[in-house]
Each structure stands twice: as C-alpha cells, then as structure tokens.
Amino acid sequence: MTSQAEAAPAKLDAAVLKIAGVVVLGAIMSILDITVVSVALPKFQETFNATYAEVAWTMTGYTLALATVIPLTGWAADRFGTKRLYMTALLLFTIGSLLCSTADSIGQLVGYRVLQGLGGGMLMPLGMTIMTRAAGPDRIGRLMAVLGIPMLLGPIGGPILGGWLIDVASWHWIFLINLPIGAIALVYAWWALAKDSPEPSESFDFLGMLMLSPGLASFLYGVSSIPGEGTVTATKVWLPMLAGVLLVVAFILYSFKPKHPLLDLRLLRNRNLTVATVTLAVFTIAFMGAGLLFPSYFLQVRGESTLHAGLLMAPQGIGAMVTMPIAGMLADKVPVGRTVPFALLLIAAGFFTFTQVGTDTSYVLLCGSLFVMGLGMGGTMMPIMTSALKTLTNQEVARGSTLLNILQQIAGSVGTALMSVILTNQLNESAVIPGFKNPADGSAVTEAGAAIAAQQNPAIAQQLPPDLLQRGLQFVADSFATTFWVGFGLTLLTLIPAFFLPRRRQASQLTEADAAATPVIMH
Structure with missing residues (x-):
C-alpha cells in the first residue's frame, strides 16, 4: 500500500487535468442549468399565464428525471462504457435544451425539461466515475477540489447569467446558451476520454424503476395540483397522490427481494448512513424548496429585474465558497457531528431574516443574511455525505452514494412542491x-x-x-414571509438528526484497491 501511495503523482498531472476539463464542463452545464432556471420562474408565469405551482414543475420535473436516471448510470456505464454514455448524456442534455427554447406552453416546457434532466442526471455521477478511475485513490482529495469548482460557480453565476440573458434577450436564451457549450463538450469528450472497454455488469432493476419513478411523479403531481383545485378532496389531487403513495409503498416492500434493487434500502441498517440520510433529506426539503423563493421575492415584491435578482443572490454562493474548502479539510480531521450542527445554526440565523421580510426590508440585511446562509451551506452537505460513506465497505459505497443522491433529488422535488403549494395558497387568499x-x-x-x-x-x-x-404588495410580502417560516422551521428540525451524527472519528472502510473503481456520486 505504501509503495502505491509513493508511486502515485503528488499532483494532478496533465493527463488527469485534461479529463477533468471534460467533467468540469459537463458539471457546469448541469449545475448552472438548475440555478439559471430558478430566476426565470416568474417569467414563465407571465409568458405562459401559469400559476407558481405549475411553473415550479419545470424544476420538479427536472429533478425527478435526475432521480430516475442516477441509479441507472452505474449499470449503464459498465454495460456500454463511460465515454459512450457520457457523450450520450451530453447529447441528451443539449437536445433537451434546444427543445426547451422552442416550448410554447408550460406543459411542453416541463416535458422538455424532463428530457434535459435525463441527460443532466448522468453527467455528474459519470463524471465522478471517470475522474476517480483516472486520478486513483491517492488523489481523491485534490480531485474533489477540482470538481468543487462548478458547485461553487453554480449558485453565484447561475442567477446572474439567467437574469442577464432574460433582460438583454429573452427567456429562450437560458436554454440556447447550452448549445455551444454542449457542442464544445462533445468534441472535447471525444478527444480527451479513453476508448471504451465495456464489461459484463449486474442486472438492472427495471421493475423497481417502473414502481418508484411513476409513484413519485404521481404523488408530486397531486400535491402540486392543490393550489389550483383549492381542496385536497378534488379528484385531480387525491387520486394521483393515492396512486403515488401505493406505488412507493409497493416499491419499499419489493426492494428487499432483488439482489440488486434500484435503491438498496438494506444499507439503512448502517446507523451512520441512516442518520446522514435523514439529516440530508430534511435539510434538502427545507433549503431547496425555500431557496427557489429567494429570487422570486426580489422579482415579485421588490420589482427588481432578473439580472438584479441574480446579483442579489450572489452573496449566498460567495459564503459557500468561503467555507466549503475549510469544511472539506475538517471532515477528514474532526467528526462531522461536531461541525454540522453549527453550520445548520448559521443557516437558521440567516433564514430567520426572511421570515420578517416586508415591502422595504433593507438589502444590506437581506444580502448579509444570504451570505451567512451560504457559510452554513458550505459546511453542511459535503461533510454529511462524507460521514455517510466513510463507514461503508468497498462493495457498499457505490450503492450507498446512489441511495444518498436519489433521496436528495426526491427531497428537492418534495421541497419545491411543498413551498410552491404554501405560497400559492397564501396568495390565493388575497381579496x-x-x-x-x-x-x-x-x-x-x-x-x-x-x-x-x-x-x-x-x-x-x-x-x-x-x-x-x-x-396587495404588502399581502404578497406577508405570503412570502409565511412560507419562509416553514423553511425556517424545517431547518431547525434538521438539527434533531444532525445531533446524532458521529461525534468520534470514523475509520474508513474503503481500500485503495477498490477506491479507483468505485464511483462516488455527487450532485
């Protein structure tokens, strides 16, 4: 083991950096797309004469597609080869972007976003697989620093880029901008990535996918229909919700039978993984759901342009940029149970300001609060995921990372639907x-x-x-404040499972021999 470590280059060499460029380019496309679209939601409402709950499906449909395709990626990479599959994912994402720019109804846009999400969902896990194999286990830390770039640029650049494109051109360009980037990424991937050598792989759980994905989509469709129908007793609400719950419950009961299920819920017997999963899920519901409402507040209550709304969101990304590298170093030295609760308290402190928003709340106060929330964000998500995967065995890491990531996407979809329902219901009560x-x-x-x-x-x-x-404007501001109270409460609720995170140092179960072949999925 020592000789292997000594043989490995101390830094990421030119060959690895060449491959890293491909992966970073794909990751930037995928992550920027989520944050760019977030500032365009009010524009979609205006253009398609739709409710907030309806346009929120442009985010929900995308994240559902991600959740569907993430578990498929590991199997497909072995079956078809990483280069071939990565280029297919880039092509799907780029074609989806082109189709989104042609949508003339909210239904079409949501459908095209699902197609886009099928490609986007494969980019990050495939990119991590390609990079871990290229860099080897001894350089994973430096590798994560490189792949952290798009994660930091997304929250800062996405809202600003989206706002600028909408202001100077039209909403179509938030999708058209992906075409030249996608074309460059395809050529770059063809040139830089090694030729595929597919190997036989384990069977894929198609039956599980046919239960889980439609179940989630059906349930969330019912939830998102509540504001428009005005009651949970409407057939359009309770029928899809009931069908969705039955399908998800059927999947949970079924998932313990196959050798390789879509989601390996047997891993939840591991206490650290269970605690981390619950913590991450509750946090994602709170933060992803309410996070979409921040730019909407600046647009709808304060009358800012989409560009200004994007610029006002930048402090959050800057805060995450400050703490993410520090949290990465601490995660290897200090148990996450001693750091994550403090990061969550920072998020809660920043969140509280938004529960008090009015029609003229100080921008200095709001931007300062977003910065504090960003500081907390940078110290929360990656340490939790590191804690979850540290105590899994070599054979469990890929399945554990898949479980974490798909549940994170599901939680994001639930959070988006929940917050849009609450806000829309509040606004509907106006005179x-x-x-x-x-x-x-x-x-x-x-x-x-x-x-x-x-x-x-x-x-x-x-x-x-x-x-x-x-x-009317004061009523809108009060409606946002009420919705932010829900997000604030869920953030405080996250502290409960966070206090059960490991408070002693954990010994990693991952050996060098398997680290290079094990994809650590991050999105």
Missing part, C-alpha cells in the same frame, strides 16, 4: 378586486395578483389606486 377580470381567461383578479403584475408592468400600476396596490 378580489371588484370589476376587474384577467384579459387572458376572464378570471377574477386579486389585489396580490395585481400588485405582482404591476411590479413588472408600469401600465398596470397606472390603472389601479395606489393604496390598493400597496395593500
């Missing part, structure tokens, strides 16, 4: 303006709806009394 009808469909117009429209269209503001618009 109706007598005598005013929506010109698009003849429906009644609420004070909150008029105030949101007036923030983006001065002509509407001139048609209504100032006191009515101010009352």
Whole structure:
C-alpha cells in the first residue's frame, strides 16, 4: 500500500487535468442549468399565464428525471462504457435544451425539461466515475477540489447569467446558451476520454424503476395540483397522490427481494448512513424548496429585474465558497457531528431574516443574511455525505452514494412542491378586486395578483389606486414571509438528526484497491 501511495503523482498531472476539463464542463452545464432556471420562474408565469405551482414543475420535473436516471448510470456505464454514455448524456442534455427554447406552453416546457434532466442526471455521477478511475485513490482529495469548482460557480453565476440573458434577450436564451457549450463538450469528450472497454455488469432493476419513478411523479403531481383545485378532496389531487403513495409503498416492500434493487434500502441498517440520510433529506426539503423563493421575492415584491435578482443572490454562493474548502479539510480531521450542527445554526440565523421580510426590508440585511446562509451551506452537505460513506465497505459505497443522491433529488422535488403549494395558497387568499377580470381567461383578479403584475408592468400600476396596490404588495410580502417560516422551521428540525451524527472519528472502510473503481456520486 505504501509503495502505491509513493508511486502515485503528488499532483494532478496533465493527463488527469485534461479529463477533468471534460467533467468540469459537463458539471457546469448541469449545475448552472438548475440555478439559471430558478430566476426565470416568474417569467414563465407571465409568458405562459401559469400559476407558481405549475411553473415550479419545470424544476420538479427536472429533478425527478435526475432521480430516475442516477441509479441507472452505474449499470449503464459498465454495460456500454463511460465515454459512450457520457457523450450520450451530453447529447441528451443539449437536445433537451434546444427543445426547451422552442416550448410554447408550460406543459411542453416541463416535458422538455424532463428530457434535459435525463441527460443532466448522468453527467455528474459519470463524471465522478471517470475522474476517480483516472486520478486513483491517492488523489481523491485534490480531485474533489477540482470538481468543487462548478458547485461553487453554480449558485453565484447561475442567477446572474439567467437574469442577464432574460433582460438583454429573452427567456429562450437560458436554454440556447447550452448549445455551444454542449457542442464544445462533445468534441472535447471525444478527444480527451479513453476508448471504451465495456464489461459484463449486474442486472438492472427495471421493475423497481417502473414502481418508484411513476409513484413519485404521481404523488408530486397531486400535491402540486392543490393550489389550483383549492381542496385536497378534488379528484385531480387525491387520486394521483393515492396512486403515488401505493406505488412507493409497493416499491419499499419489493426492494428487499432483488439482489440488486434500484435503491438498496438494506444499507439503512448502517446507523451512520441512516442518520446522514435523514439529516440530508430534511435539510434538502427545507433549503431547496425555500431557496427557489429567494429570487422570486426580489422579482415579485421588490420589482427588481432578473439580472438584479441574480446579483442579489450572489452573496449566498460567495459564503459557500468561503467555507466549503475549510469544511472539506475538517471532515477528514474532526467528526462531522461536531461541525454540522453549527453550520445548520448559521443557516437558521440567516433564514430567520426572511421570515420578517416586508415591502422595504433593507438589502444590506437581506444580502448579509444570504451570505451567512451560504457559510452554513458550505459546511453542511459535503461533510454529511462524507460521514455517510466513510463507514461503508468497498462493495457498499457505490450503492450507498446512489441511495444518498436519489433521496436528495426526491427531497428537492418534495421541497419545491411543498413551498410552491404554501405560497400559492397564501396568495390565493388575497381579496378580489371588484370589476376587474384577467384579459387572458376572464378570471377574477386579486389585489396580490395585481400588485405582482404591476411590479413588472408600469401600465398596470397606472390603472389601479395606489393604496390598493400597496395593500396587495404588502399581502404578497406577508405570503412570502409565511412560507419562509416553514423553511425556517424545517431547518431547525434538521438539527434533531444532525445531533446524532458521529461525534468520534470514523475509520474508513474503503481500500485503495477498490477506491479507483468505485464511483462516488455527487450532485
């Protein structure tokens, strides 16, 4: 073992960096796409005359597609080869981006986002597989530092890029921008990646996938339909929710029978993995769900342009950039149970400010709070995932990382649906303006709806009394504050499982011989 370590280069050499360029380019496309679209949600509402719950499906559908394809990736990489599959994923993502730019209804856009997500979901786990094989086990730490670049750039660059493209061109360009990047990445991958040598692989659990993926989609569709129907007793709500729950329960009961199930729930017998999974799931529901509402507040309540909304979100990414490398070093030296709770308290402290937002809350206070939340973010997610995987055996790491990542994607989808339902329900309680009808469909117009429209269209503001618009705007701000209270409460709830994270140093079960062949999935 010592000789292997000594033989390995101390730094990432040119050959590894050449391959790293391919992986980083793909990761930037995938991660930027999520954050770019987040600032475009209000624009989708305006363009397609849709509710917030409906446009949130552009995020939910994408993350559901990620959750569907992540467990398939390991099997397919062995079956077809990493180079071939990686280029296929790039092609799917790029074609999906092109189709998204042509959508003329919210239904089409959601469908094309699902196709885009099928490609995007494979990029990160495949990239990690390619890189770990190229760098070897002795350089995984330096490798993670390289792949951390797109994770840091996404929260900073995504909202700014999305806002700028929408302001200077149109929303179509947040998807069209992926075309030249995708073309370059395809040529680069063809040149830089080694020729495939596929090997026989374990069977894929198609039956499990046919139960879990439709079950989740059906359940979330029912949840997202609540605001539009106004009641959980509507057939459009309870029927898909019930069907989804039955399919997911059937999958859970079934998953203990196959040798290689889609999600290996037997791994949850490992206490550290279970605690980390619960912590990560609750945190993701809270933060991913509410995180989509931050730019919407700046757009709909404060009347900012999409570019300014993106710039106002930058402090969060800068905060994560400060603490992520520090947290990475500490994770190898200090038990995560001693650091993660403090990081969560930082997130909660920043979150609390948003529970108090009004129509004129100080930007200095809001941006400072986002920075504090970013500091906490950088010290939360990667240490939790490291803790989960550290005590698994060589054979369990790939399945454990798959379980963590797919549950993280599911939690993100649940959080998005939950927060959009709460916000939409709050906004629907606003008073109706007598005598005013929506010109698009003849429906009644609420004070909150008029105030949101007036923030983006001065002509509407001139048609209504100032006191009515101010009352409507205050109602919108209060609705956001109420929704942020839910996210704040869920963040505090995350502290409960976090206190059960390991408080003593853990010995890694992963040997050098298997580390190079084991994909550590990160998204």
